[in-house]
Amino acid sequence: MALAKVVTRDWARRRTAKRERLEAVRSFTSGTSGRVLDAGRTGDALQALLRPGDRVALEGDNQKQADFLAEALADCDPDVVHDLHMLISSISLREHLDVFERGVAHRLDFSYAGPQSVRMAQLLADGKVEVGAIHTYVELYARMFVDLTPDVALLCAEQADREGNLYTGPDTEDTPTIAEATAFHDGVVLVQVNELVDEVTRVDIPGDWVDLVVRSPRPFALEPLFTRDPRQIGPVEVLMAMLALRGIYERHGVTTLNHGIGFDTAAIELILPTYGEELGLRGKICKHWTLNPHPTLIPAIESGWVESVHCFGGEPGTERYVAARPDVFFTGRDGSLRSNRVLCQLAGQYAVDMFIGSSLQIDACANSSTVTESRLTGFGGAPNMGHDPHGRRHASPAWLSLLTGEASAPRGRKLVVQITQTFRSGGVPAFVESLDAVQVGKDAGMPIPPIMIYGDDVSHVVTEEGVAYLYKAAGLAERREAVAAIAGATPVGRDIDERRVQELRRDGLVALPEDLKVDVRKADRSLLAARSIEDLVAWSGGLYDPPARFRTW
């Protein structure tokens, strides 16, 4: 037998390294389990734990931030800790980039860099940061189980006990996934917590997966990203919401769905109890949701539209409301929300029939992007929701209503809907010949343009002009015409003549308001079940506690 090249090697190098790392921080810990790190020694501990070149996952989620650990990392001595390879899903804090500017880290794999994207571009230009790749959220987590396993994970949670058991509270987000990837490949898991307690409220992550906990001097930062003030919803959003309800939700019988962030989809949520009720659609559409606890969904929940909501993360201010609606939300033994981004993404990809999200820019082929300036923001989670999952095999009426595929292999298709006004504020056209993202990608040296949702995955586009049924287009040329027909006075919309629009309407590729029997005169704010944050609080029976910045009354 060909036993020629057996390699003699140490097969437990990661385990040995972990033992040595933990040994090096032992003097900074207390408690019988040795898991509790003295907060005042956090910087020393990081310098003892980390080795040059380490792969470090820093929690950096969409909403919550391990900010205390991020600061301590940024303060490390670059002579001691350098050339780290950071895995940060959302670059949200100044400190996330300070670690590169100071030379503590050099390589970066990430998913989203919204608030810090300008500075990031500068650091890239200066050679201070080398980007591995830009991912969607779940891709980055997926790689943690393949070729980007963390050596150290810096996470955050609400509470820990002295054995390291963690309570994440409603904002579980990505903590269990990163902890699993790290703990089960002999990486070190260090968690900042808001409270150290004798017994955690509920165990979200077992202490067996956690090596060190440290009490942060202040609660971790958390952004209310999913709160939309109904005051900012105008008649055009209401009109688009009516068109979407009649032309898509009702027509395809959409019972399971995901809404993106934005005022356009918030308007849809807010007209369910009014316009939706008038159309007799309650119980027929919008029953099962995958999305964060949007405050604008409260009136629909209270009106009996919503059977279940599974969440990627939480939303500040909705804690008491969610806890009081356990039949609808996924909650734990303690009563509070359990969220989980990876499982909600799984649900959003394989169990729901529709994704609808706002777009900032759409090209003539229906490719879309939220990049609209000369900066690279990354992808976040939209591409995973906004594509047709070819791995799906079970059928549902909505999915089957978009029959697609070659003759020998017919199949259904996910509804991927883009919604936007033809012009954004300031008169900037939303429909353009070429996406800004194409140039941004070129400038950043990306191998392919950073497109958020591909045109061939988009099934419908909604504007105030009407609905384009792109899934019915026979080819790219027809898809371009259907987009043009609802693109209004934008450069893309000016290309099509009236006669062709009539043909597209006749063939069912385009529907205008009158085709959908939507009375444009009714499209005003009076259709909104709540017209202010105050109204949302009233709908919730006082259970919704909006963050201070939204308390405008």
Added chain:
Amino acid sequence: MALAKVVTRDWARRRTAKRERLEAVRSFTSGTSGRVLDAGRTGDALQALLRPGDRVALEGDNQKQADFLAEALADCDPDVVHDLHMLISSISLREHLDVFERGVAHRLDFSYAGPQSVRMAQLLADGKVEVGAIHTYVELYARMFVDLTPDVALLCAEQADREGNLYTGPDTEDTPTIAEATAFHDGVVLVQVNELVDEVTRVDIPGDWVDLVVRSPRPFALEPLFTRDPRQIGPVEVLMAMLALRGIYERHGVTTLNHGIGFDTAAIELILPTYGEELGLRGKICKHWTLNPHPTLIPAIESGWVESVHCFGGEPGTERYVAARPDVFFTGRDGSLRSNRVLCQLAGQYAVDMFIGSSLQIDACANSSTVTESRLTGFGGAPNMGHDPHGRRHASPAWLSLLTGEASAPRGRKLVVQITQTFRSGGVPAFVESLDAVQVGKDAGMPIPPIMIYGDDVSHVVTEEGVAYLYKAAGLAERREAVAAIAGATPVGRDIDERRVQELRRDGLVALPEDLKVDVRKADRSLLAARSIEDLVAWSGGLYDPPARFRTW
């Protein structure tokens, strides 16, 4: 404000029901936490817990089976427990269908029914079982967070303590996912365990998520599905493995990958340390894997080819070997494997560049299926690995080497490879004009044919004749020609003339062995690094303990 239709309702019906259910079984439990169920009262407990119409998840995984609970359920009195809606990912045991035959359950959502598919067809015909839908594994779990949340979950694990903390051992598979969907929506989680202990070896699932544990009189059943005896690998499999290595792995620089089950891919694993070494490919390909611990991967691991392996589940006999290779496998604090189907599926979908699997039947358009008789087996996990995930955004050299997409939106593509001999044993052609699955789907009243992998997702097909590079085909006609060129003397292969094959070779759509510089004369069993299970044991240094049925020496 339009507060017209607020529904007054009880928002905690599931929670109340759960409390009542647990109250009803209290007299069958012991222990201070009340979580330990007396094994002798399991049947009584199920009759007290369950209500007609309940949605019940029964663990039925790909490998492990909650068989004690399945038996107890099948023995329930159908006058008391009836019309259950079962969620079983893999219908593997007689009892899984007994529950329908006896009228305990009526509705079924499932993923795979291999061993029981004939009886299942009969029960369907008799109206004893009503199928909701047939899913892939992850789709079924995804729906547990959307519209198929379990009321009761019947699961299995290695150990529990009296607080309900669970140790799943290496065979974690789907237990955490089903437990999370159930526990966090006020369902009841009941787990059969092999051992009740004072302290579990490691906590895989926190006791907070578990309501009841019962010690099964015997360990749960577990199938060694991923063990392939190298004795059954012949020269044709070796030839195909050589073609795949040169024509795909080397050419595209595949470093991250997933192998399906089968002798074809086992042959590839076994020639890495011989033929692969000769080609100088170690360190250049096949570094990061997502797959169960295949015994046939041991020689490649021992020869230093493999940097990491993340697993969907375990494999009986590999426990000691895996525990001794923690740098490669994901293991826990206790040293044993941690698997997780959902996370490995995530990794296989979004983090690896290639899937390669054996097919039993491929049509002229490259659609493929493992259904080859008149029965409905379902999908399992292959479709999720075997498609091009449009939600992926990060680039890698292998992915970019298959540049695809419209001109305005170029992108890379996953390598989805199908491998098969042109004829199966008994002279049955693997290439056919129409898949048996099409007729099977019709007979079963399925809305669309149950195709395992769609032809437009397949990038390459390998046979003993050569490799077809389908991703280069300009359209369906050219794809059909490329398939025909390597389909040998099958009905599909006879359609193409020699001149056209030459053109396809010239244009790079097809490569024959000589094009790939594969010396056909070298293709024999001497290239296999292990030629028997005994050899695999030797490669493992005695750490691999093959199950009795494989001990043939």
